[in-house]
Amino acid sequence: MKHPVDVHVGKRIRHRRWMVGMTQQQLAERVGIKFQQIQKYETGMNRVSASRLWDISDALEVPVSFFFEGLVGETAAEEAGVPADLLSDKEALELVRSYYAIPENQRRRLFELARVLSDAA
Structure with missing residues (x-):
């Protein structure tokens, strides 16, 4: 086991x-x-x-x-x-890797958009 x-x-x-x-x-x-x-x-x-x-x-x-x-x-x-086990999900890790590849100013805007969308859900 x-x-x-x-x-x-x-x-x-x-x-x-x-x-x-x-x-x-x-x-x-x-x-x-x-x-x-x-x-x-x-x-x-x-x-x-x-x-x-x-x-x-x-x-x-x-x-x-x-x-x-x-x-x-x-x-x-x-x-x-x-x-x-969120970080063992390949898709979640790819999303995180892609997120950090975005320039910081654009990444911040994307983060704010995600926050608004999750609050609306």
Whole structure:
């Protein structure tokens, strides 16, 4: 049975990898393992050792603590109407990546439009 912490860490690995536009193969090569192992980490099937998590954090250029962020607050997010695994959704991540590719002044206007539309819904 998968442990919830292992699943959360795996989701955070996948989230960061997608955000930087890296494939499982590329991450595996940087860490020195097979891409199948990255797949197992990302699904929570295999637990990530401390030393391997250190290597992954270095390859993805985030502190090790990044992988544990939001762990306690997942139930609070679900209660607020936001799925806890929102960042594991490929479409949501692509939307975030595209959003930050927009120049800041236009991004601010888009943000305000989204806020108005969500208030009207």
